[in-house]
Amino acid sequence: MTTELWARLQFAFTISFHYIYPPLSIGLGIILVIMEGMYLKTGNKMYEVMTKFWVKIFALTFAMGVATGIVMEFEFGTNWATYSRFVGDIFGSALAAEGIFAFFLESGFLAILLFGWNRVGKKTHFFATCMVSLGSMMSAVWIVVANSWQQTPAGYRLVNNGGVIRAEITDFWGMVFNPSSVERLSHTLGGAFLAGAFLVISVSAYYLIKKRHEEIAKAGLKIALLVALFASLFQLFTGHSSASGVAVNQPAKLAAMEAHYDSLSPGDLYMFGWVNETDKKVYGIAIPGMLSFLIHGDPTVPIRGLDSFPKDEIPPVNVTFQTYHLMVAIGFSLIGLTLISIFLWWRGKLFTSVLWLKILVVSVLLPQIANQIGWYTAEIGRQPWIVYGLLKTSDGLSKTVTSEHIIFSLILFTLIYAGLFVVFLYLLDKKIKHGPEAKTKELDFSENLRMTE
Amino acid sequence: MEFSFDINTIWFVLIGVLLAGYGILDGFDLGVGSLHLLTKSDLDRRILLNSIGPVWDGNEVWLVTGGGALFAAFPDVYATAFSGFYIPFMLLLFMLIFRAISIEVRSKEEGKRWRAFWDRAFSIASMAIAMLIGVTIGNIIQGVPIGKDKELYITVFEMLNPYALLVGMTTLAAFMMHGSIYLAMKTDGELQKQVRGWINNSTIFFVICYATATMATLIYIPHMVTPFRAHPEFFLLAFLNMMAIANIPRETQRGKDFFAFLSSSAAILSLMALFAVGLFPNFLVSSISPEYNLTIYNAASSETTLEIMLTMAAFGIPFVIAYTISIYWVFRGKVKLDNMSY
Numbered sequence: 001m002t003t004e005l006w007a008r009l010q011f012a013f014t015i016s017f018h019y020i021y022p023p024l025s026i027g028l029g030i031i032l033v034i035m036e037g038m039y040l041k042t043g044n045k046m047y048e049v050m051t052k053f054w055v056k057i058f059a060l061t062f063a064m065g066v067a068t069g070i071v072m073e074f075e076f077g078t079n080w081a082t083y084s085r086f087v088g089d090i091f092g093s094a095l096a097a098e099g100i101f102a103f104f105l106e107s108g109f110l111a112i113l114l115f116g117w118n119r120v121g122k123k124t125h126f127f128a129t130c131m132v133s134l135g136s137m138m139s140a141v142w143i144v145v146a147n148s149w150q151q152t153p154a155g156y157r158l159v160n161n162g163g164v165i166r167a168e169i170t171d172f173w174g175m176v177f178n179p180s181s182v183e184r185l186s187h188t189l190g191g192a193f194l195a196g197a198f199l200v201i202s203v204s205a206y207y208l209i210k211k212r213h214e215e216i217a218k219a220g221l222k223i224a225l226l227v228a229l230f231a232s233l234f235q236l237f238t239g240h241s242s243a244s245g246v247a248v249n250q251p252a253k254l255a256a257m258e259a260h261y262d263s264l265s266p267g268d269l270y271m272f273g274w275v276n277e278t279d280k281k282v283y284g285i286a287i288p289g290m291l292s293f294l295i296h297g298d299p300t301v302p303i304r305g306l307d308s309f310p311k312d313e314i315p316p317v318n319v320t321f322q323t324y325h326l327m328v329a330i331g332f333s334l335i336g337l338t339l340i341s342i343f344l345w346w347r348g349k350l351f352t353s354v355l356w357l358k359i360l361v362v363s364v365l366l367p368q369i370a371n372q373i374g375w376y377t378a379e380i381g382r383q384p385w386i387v388y389g390l391l392k393t394s395d396g397l398s399k400t401v402t403s404e405h406i407i408f409s410l411i412l413f414t415l416i417y418a419g420l421f422v423v424f425l426y427l428l429d430k431k432i433k434h435g436p437e438a439k440t441k442e443l444d445f446s447e448n449l450r451m452t453e
Numbered sequence: 454m455e456f457s458f459d460i461n462t463i464w465f466v467l468i469g470v471l472l473a474g475y476g477i478l479d480g481f482d483l484g485v486g487s488l489h490l491l492t493k494s495d496l497d498r499r500i501l502l503n504s505i506g507p508v509w510d511g512n513e514v515w516l517v518t519g520g521g522a523l524f525a526a527f528p529d530v531y532a533t534a535f536s537g538f539y540i541p542f543m544l545l546l547f548m549l550i551f552r553a554i555s556i557e558v559r560s561k562e563e564g565k566r567w568r569a570f571w572d573r574a575f576s577i578a579s580m581a582i583a584m585l586i587g588v589t590i591g592n593i594i595q596g597v598p599i600g601k602d603k604e605l606y607i608t609v610f611e612m613l614n615p616y617a618l619l620v621g622m623t624t625l626a627a628f629m630m631h632g633s634i635y636l637a638m639k640t641d642g643e644l645q646k647q648v649r650g651w652i653n654n655s656t657i658f659f660v661i662c663y664a665t666a667t668m669a670t671l672i673y674i675p676h677m678v679t680p681f682r683a684h685p686e687f688f689l690l691a692f693l694n695m696m697a698i699a700n701i702p703r704e705t706q707r708g709k710d711f712f713a714f715l716s717s718s719a720a721i722l723s724l725m726a727l728f729a730v731g732l733f734p735n736f737l738v739s740s741i742s743p744e745y746n747l748t749i750y751n752a753a754s755s756e757t758t759l760e761i762m763l764t765m766a767a768f769g770i771p772f773v774i775a776y777t778i779s780i781y782w783v784f785r786g787k788v789k790l791d792n793m794s795y
Contacts (some may be wrong), residue, residue: 052793060557066510067553071546073520077535078542084535085603088528089754093762096525099518100769107514108776111507112783115793119783159755166528168755398536400604409543416547420554427561437792 004394006406007079010413012379014071016372017417021065023371026140026189027196027227028058029133032113034223036129040122050216051129052117053436054200057428059114064424066107068417079406083386083396087149089168090156090175094146098139106135137189144185145176150387151378152249154178158390167390180245184378187238191374193231194334194367200224201341202364203432205357213435218351225341232335239331240294246381247295250388251304252313253381256320258291260305267291267303272325275318280306282321315383323373323380330370337363460759461749464526465733467766471522473725475515477631477718478777482509484632486552486579487625488651489572497644498572499560500788502795504639507784509556511777513549525762529603529752530736537597537605538589541612545585552578560795580625587624590728591617594670594677596738599745603752605737616669623666626659627724631717634701637710639788652705652713660698676738677731687730694723 001009032054039047073095076084084092112120112128120128155174156167169175201224207217247254254260259275259282260267266289273284289299306314341360344350351357386393482505492498505512524531535542555575559568592612599605633651640648670677681687697719704713732738736752739745753759 056793063510063553063557066513067550070513070517070549073517073524074535074542074546077520077524077531078539079536081532081536081604084524084532085528088524088531089758092521092523092525092528092531092754093758093765096518096521096762097765097769099514099521100765100773103514103517104511104769104773104776107511108780111511111780115507116783117793118791162751169758169761172757172761398532398539399602400536400606401539405539408540412543412547416550420550423554423558427558430561 001403003401003403003406004397006403006410007397007401008393010406010410011075011079013410013417014068014075014413015375017421018065018068018072019372019375020368021061021068022136022140023192023195023367024061024199025058025065025196026133026136026192027194028054028061028199029129029136029196030193031196031200031223031227032058032129033133034227035220036126038219038223040126046215046219049436050220053216054220055113056431057199057203059110060424060427060431062110064420067420071413079398079401080386080396081398081400083391085164086166086391086396087387089166090149091146093169093172093175094142094149098142098146102135102139102142104135105138106132109135140188140192141185144188145178145181147378148181148184149175149178151184151382152178152180152245153387153390167387179249180242183238183241183245187235187242187374190231190235190238191367191371193227194235195371197224197228197231198334198364198367201228202361205360206432207435208351209354209357209361214351216436221350222345225338225345228334228338229342232331232338235331236335239328244295247303250382252306252309252315253320253378255304255306255309256315256317256381257324257377259317259321260291260303261307263305263308264302265305266300267295269294270321270325272329273321275321277317313384315381320377320381323376327370327374327377330366334363334366334370337366460756460763461753462734463763464522464753464759465729465736465749468519468522468526469725469729471515471519473722475512475519476721476725478512478515479509480628480721481505481631481635481714482512483579483583484628484630484655485636486575486632487583487629488632488636488655489576489579491651492644492647495568498568499790499795500640500644501636502556502559502575503790504636504788506556506795508780510553511780513553522762522766526754526759527736527747527749527752528754530747533599533603533605533737533747533752534593537599537607538592538612540609541585541589545582548578548581548585551575552582556795583625583628584621587621588612588617590624591620593737594620594728594731595674596676596740598741599737599739599747600741601745603745603747616666616673619662619666619669623659623662626655626662627717627721629655630659630701631714631721634705634710634713634717637705638714641787649705653702656698656701663698680730680733684730687727690723690726690730694720694727697723 032051035047035051035054038044039051076091076095109128109131112125113132116125116128153167155169155171155176155178157170158165159168200220204217204221204224207213208221243254243257246257258267258270259273261280268286268288269290270282270284270286273282273286275282292301292303293299295301295303306317337360341350341356344353344356382388384392384394386396485501485505489498489501492501520531551574555571555578559571559575562568589612591614592607595614595616597605597607630652633648633655636648637645637652681691697716700716701713701720704710704716734749735746736749737747739747754762
């Protein structure tokens with residue numbers, strides 16, 4: 001394997017592992033705001049117990065997100081130094097903004113959210129919870145802006161800087177609101193809300209099956225279902241606008257998503273299929289002309305196909321196709337799951353139909369998978385470019401880093417992340433099995449008295 | 454050298470401030486981690502852990518933001534240093550991950566072996582991070598083989614030279630001293646007595662390392678001394694640094710732990726300032742030829758970016774300072790464990 005492949009493999013591995021956690025933090029963050037808001041509004045202790053329970057889960061996902069997130073910020077420099085020199089002006093600014101506007105906000109107020117229950121008033125605590133949630137979303141804003149610039153560069157010019165070409169900002173807001181920022185950000189946030197909502201749905205369903213903490217489980221399930229309803233329908237719109245944006249800004253990616261080769265014919269929309277990249281054929285079931293209809297409102301308009309791109313500017317087609325279709329399929333199943341659950345709730349059957357609750361328990365995996373493979377579509381579909389149309393991935397590597405270096409770090413990452421994941425699942429499982437506590441547990445340290453005296 | 458206070462200089466200073474902020478803030482919690490195994494009982498260890506519980510994560514953000522700011526303001530420095538120091542930076546990342554997870558999970562299980570394992574992981578990772586930061590600083594002070602292509606080729610063995618190890622040791626000692634002083638504010642009773650012993654020992658350890666490192670710098674690394682010869686007024690920094698260090702035992706003996714903490718913070722800040730003055734206007738000094746030094750001009754972003762970022766910093770930093778102060782205010786006083794503690 002080449003250095004490029006090792007570097008890509010390491011980045012893919014570390015970013016995929018990292019991306020398990022931030023969507024959970026963003027989604028749980030907004031749910032915590034609702035839960036604690038309910039507590040403040042109703043004064044019902046049950047909401048307080050519920051909030052404290054979910055804060056503990058949140059703390060765990062947040063810690064994992066932070067621990068694996070620092071890696072990402074370092075990796076641009078360690079493995080993609082040439083890319084970093086090329087985009088520092090722009091990408092670096094977004095990362096720095098994330099630090100100043102998101103991370104400080106998040107980590108500062110997180111301290112109060114986690115440890116401040118007895119140190120600040122209820123309203124201040126609620127304010128801290130809101131700020132943590134806001135911070136987690138701000139972080140998504142800046143990182144998606146940075147990534148969107150890689151997809152659809154804008155507000156820059158290319159400058160020769162001492163013999164090396166690089167991109168420099170000409171218009172900051174043009175860079176921030178590049179053509180794909182808004183739709184990609186909203187789609188990312190929607191996915192994160194779903195990840196958080198379905199975690200709460202899953203755990204609540206588990207308690208209902210086990211007939212434990214039923215009051216909290218029912219209330220939690222209702223809150224999460226409403227969030228899921230909003231988010232899953234929201235994803236329909238943001239998904240559609242994202243795909244329409246891709247059609248305009250990254251035609252090669254759109255063609256790969258539907259494996260559309262022939263530029264003279266209208267685009268079909270596949271339900272599922274398999275792409276044979278050598279004879280450029282798709283075996284599967286498609287709605288003829290539907291892609292053209294969705295994008296141009298007319299099923300007969302031809303769509304630019306992969307045949308119109310030079311051979312070395314075509315992304316891997318089948319992977320892009322498969323990840324995209326699976327994401328869409330999961331998106332629709334999440335809408336279905338949510339609507340059926342709400343229907344059952346309305347009929348008063350949701351909390352007792354064990355079979356359906358069991359389905360909800362496993363449903364937690366769906367948004368996770370969709371979030372991961374949705375990003376695979378976005379990132380693999382952008383290949384061979386690291387900055388679309390400007391810099392190829394193979395030209396972005398660090399010149400001083402060899403395959404041996406990367407193999408060394410990749411082995412260590414694999415070992416550490418495997419261990420981390422086991423610890424994460426173990427503790428998550430333990431916290432869930434332990435469940436919310438109705439009353440504050442007395443400390444079993446007699447020595448602790450001396451501390452408070 | 455002629456000195457003009459332009460936007461590149463402002464960014465050099467700002468990045469220095471962010472990294473010094475990291476040194477002061479994460480410095481004490483890395484110090485607490487390095488001292489962690491000196492306590493034996495589970496309760497004491499939990500008190501140590503919870504003394505940094507609400508703040509360690511925010512402290513690390515200073516490093517993350519410093520890294521982001523370096524990327525944005527001086528992309529060539531970011532790219533050259535991060536790729537050139539690949540192995541040590543990867544090890545730094547692993548240690549940061551290990552440490553974060555140790556703090557998070559250590560008290561989530563009752564088992565003795567579980568806690569013993571994570572206690573060790575926490576402490577070893579804290580020491581390793583301090584050493585790795587110090588070794589990297591040591592290499593930057595000495596100068597590193599950067600070529601015409603702005604790329605840095607160095608092996609791990611070249612990095613682990615005696616001078617760099619000495620700076621690594623000095624950094625560890627400084628953090629231990631700083632951490633033990635922080636702990637004096639956060640503990641009381643028997644544990645506090647024990648902590649006061651650590652302050653003494655670690656201050657002596659630090660002074661020895663620091664004096665040796667300073668001598669080595671004066672003898673072997675002339676380019677760090679030149680700026681002081683040209684601008685003798687910067688000697689004031691060295692003087693302030695000495696005063697701050699000397700003030701530590703004085704305040705500790707009077708029981709004014711907070712002032713002792715301010716003193717050791719001032720000592721770290723002035724050390725960073727001395728380091729920055731010695732380097733200026735370079736970020737990375739090339740040991741091959743001074744022509745290849747990465748300076749605040751040849752490694753910078755466009756002026757537009759530096760200006761935009763300065764506006765952002767002007768908006769953001771007051772908020773950052775406000776949160777930081779209010780968090781430390783909310784969690785002031787001795788550690789109290791409750792059911793949300795680590």
